[in-house]
Amino acid sequence: MEDASISTLVGILIFLIFCSAFFSSSETGMMSLNRYRLRHLVKNKHRGARKASRLLERPDRLIGVILIGNNFVNILASAIATVIAVRLWGDAGIAIATAGLTLIILIFAEVSPKTVAAMFPERIAFPASYVLLPLLKITYPLVWVVNSITNSLLRLFGVKVGEGNNHLLSTEELRTLVHEAGALLPQTNQSMLLGVLELNDVTVSDIMIPRNEVEGIDLDHDLEQLLYQLSHTSHTRLPVYHGDINKAVGTLHMRNLAQLIQQGQVTKTSILQVVREAYFVPESTPLHTQLLNFQNESRRIGLVVDEYGDILGIVTLEDILEEIVGELSAQNKASNQEIHLQEDGSFFIEGTAYIREINKSLGWDLPTDGPKTLNGLITENLESIPDANVCLELNSYRFETLQISDNLIKTARVTRYHSDPHSDEDES
Known part of the structure; x- marks a missing residue:
């Protein structure tokens, strides 16, 4: 009869060690989840992810229910192990139970399950959430009492529960994330994403075409010379000025010039009539801001000016896009x-x-x-x-x-x- 009783206690002890392993792995698995992948899975209506996300909304309550369960089964397992050891070895069994159970819990209920959970957090956390969520509802009064006491103590040390849990990434962290994507993200896509992230650090003056390299229309030249230049240019839009680019009057779109040629009305006066008013850009404007400005103003080219209003060069929408996607044409690649x-x-x-x-x-x-x-x-x-x-x-x-x-x-x-x-x- 006594052997049957010991066998029952041993069975209960093994079950409690299994429960301890469950709580230990659940804690590590939940805390090791990738928050951004979790949000993605939640958007895709993954049931396990949705339950895990609900638990992680209040990590203090999640930790509370896990630790309450873990401590309860460990203490109960310790008591049962002591009873078994005393029945088998008398008073000496207390020391044997303490040493033996400590080693067993350390290996089978702590280190091993936590290691597995850290390596495969989703495989552990998602199934565990089906158990932890109902358990939290059952033990909520006890969890609330424990959390109230611990949160009060933390506030004494200036720690407010709930702060610092937004998991936002800085620009530098995003860069690291893109770099570490490896084979998951094609090299071309990596370069484009990094180009977008760098728009905030690069200004218009970093990419502008300097004034000594700008091709423009000088209205002080003869009409024949202007027509020759316009017929041989490779650009769609050109700045128009009198004598010097600092006396810019606007930009000419070659499409408008083609209409004048069709009508046989190409004169300096008619060219001025189809010239669009000049658009000026401060040299210190960040590229991401200028990209939005081009969009809002429906512009594709701007004259870059310094703090004194002197024109330093030009910047185009194509220049900014090339910072993201690279050279847009083979001609540009060859000329650069x-x-x-x-x-x-x-x-x-x-x-x-x-x-x-x-x-x-x-x-x-x-x-x-x-x-x-x-x-x-x-x-x-x-x-x-x-x-x-x-x-x-x-x-x-x-x-x-x-x-x-x-x-x-x-x-x-x-x-x-x-x-x-x-x-x-x-x-x-």
Whole structure:
């Protein structure tokens, strides 16, 4: 009869250890769930996800019901194990039960189930939510009392339950998330998403076409010269000005010019009549803001101005879109080859090349918080415009000017050192 009683107690003990493992794995599984994947599954009406989401709305109550259940079964298991051990070994059984049950609970009810739950949180948390939700309703009065006491204690230490649970991601965290997507996200899509995230950090002045490279219509030229220029241009929209781009009067859409040609009414006066009023853009405008401004104003081209109102260049909607999706045409790709790899590993780079584009193309980290172009970076560090070719070292980069004209460094050879070139000298 006593053997049957011990067998029953052993069966109850095994069941309690199983219950302890359930509560331990449920806690780890619930807390390890990816909140963004959980929201996605909830939107897709996944039943387990919806129940788990309801429980996670109040994590204090969820933890309360799990810990109440876990402590209850562990204490009850300890008592039953002690009874079994005393019946088998007398007073010495107390020590045996304590040591043995501690090891069993640690391995089978804590470490193993929590490890599995951390590796496969959805497989554990979603089925567990079917048990935890009804259990929370049954034990709600006790959970409420326990949470009221603990929340009061936490408030004494300045901790307010419910704060800091919004799980919002910063821009940098989103970048990391996109980078770590790996094979789950095609490389092209990764580049586009990163391009969108960078719109807030890049300004119009970083991507504008500088005024010395702008192709425009100077109304002070002869009509024949204007018609020749218009017939050979590759652009859809051109700025129109008198003598100097700072005297801009607007932009001309080639579609409107085609209508004038069809009507045989191409004169300077008729061109002015179809010119749209100039649209000016401050140089410090972030790209995401300018993208919205282009949309709101129904514009595709703007004249970039500095704080004094002088025109620095132009920016187009295409320029901003290329920051997101890359070059939009093969012609642009061909015309933007400003970086040329040499046999010795150095690069011939045109002075007008943007530093951001150099960094993006070569994976370099040239400083971007100052001048925008390679010419500007070199002249700023030299503190003058060189009369003859010179060499300059900046961090782990060596710059050698190759062609200088019109107060501008046309071409430079740039070499990147993989280690500090002076490190050996310092050590010796």
